[in-house]
Amino acid sequence: MFIIIGVVVTLICVFGGYMGGGGHMEVLFQPFEFIIILGAAIGSFILGNPKSVIFGALGSFGIMMRGPRHTKASYLELLSMLYTVFRLAKTKGDLALESHVEKPHESPLFQRFPNFTSDHHALAFLCDYLRLLTLGTNNAHEVESIIDAEIESHHHEVHSWSSALNTMGDAMPALGIVAAVLGVIHTMGSITEPPEVLGHLIGGALVGTFTGVLISYAFVAPMASTMGQTFDTETMYLNCIKTGLLAHMQGYAPQVSIEFARKILPNGVKPSFSEVEDTVSNLSSE
Numbered sequence: 001m002f003i004i005i006g007v008v009v010t011l012i013c014v015f016g017g018y019m020g021g022g023g024h025m026e027v028l029f030q031p032f033e034f035i036i037i038l039g040a041a042i043g044s045f046i047l048g049n050p051k052s053v054i055f056g057a058l059g060s061f062g063i064m065m066r067g068p069r070h071t072k073a074s075y076l077e078l079l080s081m082l083y084t085v086f087r088l089a090k091t092k093g094d095l096a097l098e099s100h101v102e103k104p105h106e107s108p109l110f111q112r113f114p115n116f117t118s119d120h121h122a123l124a125f126l127c128d129y130l131r132l133l134t135l136g137t138n139n140a141h142e143v144e145s146i147i148d149a150e151i152e153s154h155h156h157e158v159h160s161w162s163s164a165l166n167t168m169g170d171a172m173p174a175l176g177i178v179a180a181v182l183g184v185i186h187t188m189g190s191i192t193e194p195p196e197v198l199g200h201l202i203g204g205a206l207v208g209t210f211t212g213v214l215i216s217y218a219f220v221a222p223m224a225s226t227m228g229q230t231f232d233t234e235t236m237y238l239n240c241i242k243t244g245l246l247a248h249m250q251g252y253a254p255q256v257s258i259e260f261a262r263k264i265l266p267n268g269v270k271p272s273f274s275e276v277e278d279t280v281s282n283l284s285s286e
Helices: 002-020 031-047 051-059 061-066 072-092 094-102 120-134 140-188 195-249 254-263 273-284
Strands: none
Touching: 002 195, 031 140, 031 195, 051 061, 051 140, 061 195, 072 094, 072 120, 072 195, 072 254, 072 273, 094 120, 120 140, 120 195, 140 195, 195 254, 254 273
C-alpha cells in the first residue's frame, strides 16, 4: 500500500510540477530512449549477476510489495509457540519433541500456531535445532555459533538480491546519459533543420538523462532499500527464535527463555511483558 502511495505521489509531483510550469507532456514521450535505458539496465543486471540472484530478486518483488509481515501479533504467537515447545521439553524431556519436529505440519503442537507454521523457512529453522536437542546436543555455545553462521548465510543470500537491484539503480543515471548522447548524435545528423525541429530533437535527447535519474533515485533505489529492510525483519524473526532456543538450552524456565527472546525485539513489534504473560497463562490453562 505505501509503495503504491509513494509511486503515485512521486508521479503527481514530478509531472504535475512540470506541467504547472508550462511543460508539454508529449515531449517527454520518447519510447526509444526508454528502450535504451531500461533494456541496457536489464541486460547489465543479467550480465552482472548469477542465475540464483536474478531469480531471487525477481521472486522477492512480491515480498517487497507486501512489506514486513512480522507484526506484534505474529511475535506474540511466536513467543507463545516457543513457550509451548519449551514447556513440553521441560516436563517430558527433549525426546518428547521428536514426533513434532519430524512431521511439523502434522504436529498438533505446531498446528495451534498457523501463522508460524505457514512460514516454511522459520519452521524448518526451528525444527532443525530442536532435532539436535532430541539427538542429545546440549552445548549452547556451539549451537549458537552454528545458528549465527546459518543466519549470516541467509542474510547474505537475500541481501544480494536487494544489492543487485540497487546496483542496477545506480547505473541508470549513466545509462540515461548514454541515451541522451545517442539523441544528440541523432540531432547532429539533422543540423540543417530549422530551430523548432532542432529544439524538439534536443529536448527529446535530454529526456534520456531525466528518465535515468528519475527511475534510479525515485523508484529503483527506494525499492531496493525497502526490499533490504523487509529482509532485515525476517532476520530479526530468526534471531528471536535463536535467543529463546539458546536460553532454553542453558536451562532457563520457559517463561524466562521467551522473556529473553522478547527483549531483543524492536519497540514497534515488541509485545509487552504483561501481554506475553497473559497469553502464555491462557495456554497453560488449556
